[in-house]
Amino acid sequence: MRAFLQLSLNADPDAEEGSRQSYCEEIIRDYLDVRFTGQPADKWREQVITWTWKNQSFLAFRNGINGEFT
Numbered sequence: 001m002r003a004f005l006q007l008s009l010n011a012d013p014d015a016e017e018g019s020r021q022s023y024c025e026e027i028i029r030d031y032l033d034v035r036f037t038g039q040p041a042d043k044w045r046e047q048v049i050t051w052t053w054k055n056q057s058f059l060a061f062r063n064g065i066n067g068e069f070t
Helices: 023-032 042-069
Strands: none
Touching: 023 042
C-alpha cells in the first residue's frame, strides 16, 4: 500500500490575501541588494526572484522532507 502526503507551506501567514509579493521574496531582494528603479530589466529580475522562491526553495524543502521518510 502506498500513501501520499501533501503539504502546503505558507511562509508569510500575515500577508494580505492576493498580495503580489511575499516576505520571502523581500528577503531574497534584500540579500542580493536588488532595487527596482524602473529599469527595463526590473520586471525580469522580479520574475526571477518570484520563480526562485516559489520553485527552488519549495523543491529543496520537499527533497529534504522526502529524504527523511525514505
